[in-house]
Amino acid sequence: MMSKIIDGKVVAKKVLAECGQEIESLKAAGVTPGLAVVLVGNDPASMVYVASKVRKCAELGLHSRKIELPEDATHQEVLDVVLALNADTSIHGILVQSPPPPQIDEGAIVRAIDPAKDVDGFHPENVAKLALEDASGFVPCTPAGCMRLLKDAGVETSGAEAVVIGRSMIVGKPMALLLMSKEGNATVTVAHSRTKDLAAVCRRADIIVAAIGMPGFVTADMVKEGAAVIDVGINRVEDSSAKRGYRLVGDVAYDEVAPKCSAITPVPGGVGPMTIAMLISNTIKAAKQSHE
Numbered sequence: 001m002m003s004k005i006i007d008g009k010v011v012a013k014k015v016l017a018e019c020g021q022e023i024e025s026l027k028a029a030g031v032t033p034g035l036a037v038v039l040v041g042n043d044p045a046s047m048v049y050v051a052s053k054v055r056k057c058a059e060l061g062l063h064s065r066k067i068e069l070p071e072d073a074t075h076q077e078v079l080d081v082v083l084a085l086n087a088d089t090s091i092h093g094i095l096v097q098s099p100p101p102p103q104i105d106e107g108a109i110v111r112a113i114d115p116a117k118d119v120d121g122f123h124p125e126n127v128a129k130l131a132l133e134d135a136s137g138f139v140p141c142t143p144a145g146c147m148r149l150l151k152d153a154g155v156e157t158s159g160a161e162a163v164v165i166g167r168s169m170i171v172g173k174p175m176a177l178l179l180m181s182k183e184g185n186a187t188v189t190v191a192h193s194r195t196k197d198l199a200a201v202c203r204r205a206d207i208i209v210a211a212i213g214m215p216g217f218v219t220a221d222m223v224k225e226g227a228a229v230i231d232v233g234i235n236r237v238e239d240s241s242a243k244r245g246y247r248l249v250g251d252v253a254y255d256e257v258a259p260k261c262s263a264i265t266p267v268p269g270g271v272g273p274m275t276i277a278m279l280i281s282n283t284i285k286a287a288k289q290s291h292e
């Protein structure tokens with residue numbers, strides 16, 4: 001089978017072009033959407049993600065603020081930053097990069113974010129809105145991006161058997177909710193590290209979303225001929241021939257899985273660019289809603 005390679009950069013560009021028009025009309029009405037990104041500590045991957053989020057805001061003419069706190073920042077210090085951002089009217093979206101250092105109670109920080117500024121969609125109010133299919137909430141960026149990729153690639157989710165591998169709050173759980181929603185209409189199984197005979201579960205799938213954080217975890221024997229595969233994994237593996245000493249690989253063993261698929265996302269260049277595009281889109285939505 002000739003698999004269609006889903007180009008996340010192309011779809012992200014489309015989403016950002018739509019955002020560009022909305023930014024113009026908001027600015028014409030005197031509102032510049034503003035995003036604050038909070039980074040605690042110096043996790044190398046988080047530093048890269050945060051820098052690219054802030055860069056993309058600047059490119060699009062959004063107001064952005066990057067707030068960096070040291071690795072040994074206290075929970076109270078992070079909380080104070082969030083509370084100040086809640087009160088800052090130039091900021092419409094707040095994102096605290098995950099994972100923070102262990103002394104930070106991440107759940108408490110997320111609950112402290114004003115739900116109307118929670119562009120990550122992690123606050124319990126937004127999680128509930130997603131489950132209730134209340135469109136006024138914020139949908140987490142990565143699964144929202146995966147849904148958009150499926151739609152753009154013409155993958156029919158309605159009536160499909162979908163298997164989500166991974167049950168995280170950031171990807172797995174919201175992905176399952178989106179796929180089973182009235183928009184997705186899929187029959188959804190959420191598989192994880194304790195799932196018995198995961199390969200057999202995956203082989204049933206018309207759509208696989210891999211979000212388990214293990215390089216090359218999904219192998220060809222786990223994939224049905226003609227399935228669509230969305231690879232959320234961004235794993236660093238050592239590679240002495242690479243300039244940085246590592247390369248990025250997904251959760252899917254791409255070379256052996258791709259020939260069996262009807263459609264597949266590469267890593268990098270698949271889901272990654274979509275996450276930022278959906279973050280910008282959520283920030284615009286927050287700015288709009290704050291001025292309604």
Ligand code: GUN
Pocket residue numbers: 095096097098099120141142170275
């Ligand atoms: N870490 C990995 N993905 C994300 C995300 O979407 N939002 C935040 N805040 N942290 C992350």
